[in-house]
Amino acid sequence: MTDLVAYGYMQRALLAAVLIGGVCAVIGVYVVLRGLAFIGAGIAHASFGGVAIGAALGVNPVGAAIVFCLLVAWAIGYSSKKSGVKEDTAVGIFFAVTMALGVLIVGLMEGYRVDLMSYLFGSIISVTWQDLWMTVSVAAVIAILVAVFYKDLLFIVFDPEAAIVAGLPVELLYYLLLSMMALVIVTAIKVVGIVLVSALVVIPAAAALQLTERFNRAMLASAAIGVSSCVVGLFAADWLGVSPGAAIVLLEAAVFGVTAAVSPVRRRAL
């Protein structure tokens, strides 16, 4: 296994897995506690539209997807708050419309050979230095934002009304959280793909919350589960000759199964 790391592609894949597994899991704790998992899935699928638009315009598809997903995330947040549309209905609409847009654009571009499978199911082995540079930047931005707004995001997730009463800019912080989700999700698509990415956000956090009743510990445990699942899943996939994305997600699911079975939180609640 150590021999694998000698290959450049494996080094890049490993670094990307560690960073993405970590940031997804950290954001995931806010996402799971605030009940935003479905918005995450919606943003992930919207990225397909973003990738297609980027390809059509001849710009970096991931960059285009980031911009597009930020807009979609804000639109979901806005339409569920301001118009009477329920949050999950808004996601359900954006989810399909943006996917359809992507399919339409790709279909219209003659001779364009976008590797759709790599966006749908990820291709961590083909992470380029440019991808990696982007991943490092996003991870750094997320780490700084979480460090600065840790307590404020915790407050709006725990008790949004009291946060408004306390004078916090709750709506702005909610959009910040949606933006962080969009950034993280688009970046993580390289690892597990559009279809599986919300698992990287949701499962480690859900598993961590089975283990502890403290927010800060849940965040640390979630990051540890996310990073280790990505690393172990990557090596296991290489060894077994299977898809890394699928291996990582199934491994995380297994970790969740174990934590739910041994959960001190759940047992104390019974």
Added chain:
Amino acid sequence: MTSGAGPVVQLKHVTVCRSGVVVLDDINLSVNKADFCAIIGPNGAGKTTLLKVILGLVEPKSGEVLVFGKPPRELGAQKAKIGYVPQVSSIDLRFPISVFETVLMGTFARLGVGARPRSADYQAARAALERLGIAELADKPIGRLSAGQRQRVFIARALVNNPELLLLDEPTTGVDTAVTAGFYTLLRQLKETGITVILVSHDIGVVASYVDSVACLNRSLFAHCRPDEVQCTEALRAMYGCDVAYLHHGEAPHIVVEEHE
């Protein structure tokens, strides 16, 4: 302490609509400093909405709301002078947070976004826990408390900034009678220290023996008076639409009923 000599909370002809339906109709209410006022009424009477209007969470369609002499949304840093105890049902009790962390959140009102709590804030949180006699629960997750303990946690959070106005939404829901009595005594003590207390409840009988004034609400305000006077007004019958158990509050001196219609 309070800015100006006027009432702490004043509502003038406040009307609130939700999806075209009037939920609060021409409400006039004035609560003075160190008053202990209960807003009572049946479910769906608009009690919580009234509280949210005072908190600035709900914008009235018409009328004027003044808290410390200003509209709630223009309070700025003065927001820290309001302590708010939400309905327990609005809180996710499985949330991974300890009693101490919950109370510490009370300090975030004056900290501002991005700032970290300092030792003075930790001390304030500890002091609030001690004031409510729950210091030994500091490390417990909030999901592992009795209803009475949990209620003290959220009051401690509301008291961290030494507020001048305390607003409570159905604070006795799910709490047994013995604990409820102790709880009202506690609010009474807070009132004695000069804090204005406004609580919303459907628990008419118990509330009446502790508060200074009762506002009877069912979309409109039927009476705002001393608790012993509510029994002889038409207010309760009008409010509930039938005869109800009347209120008793023996020793309080009689003052003029303040009718708002």
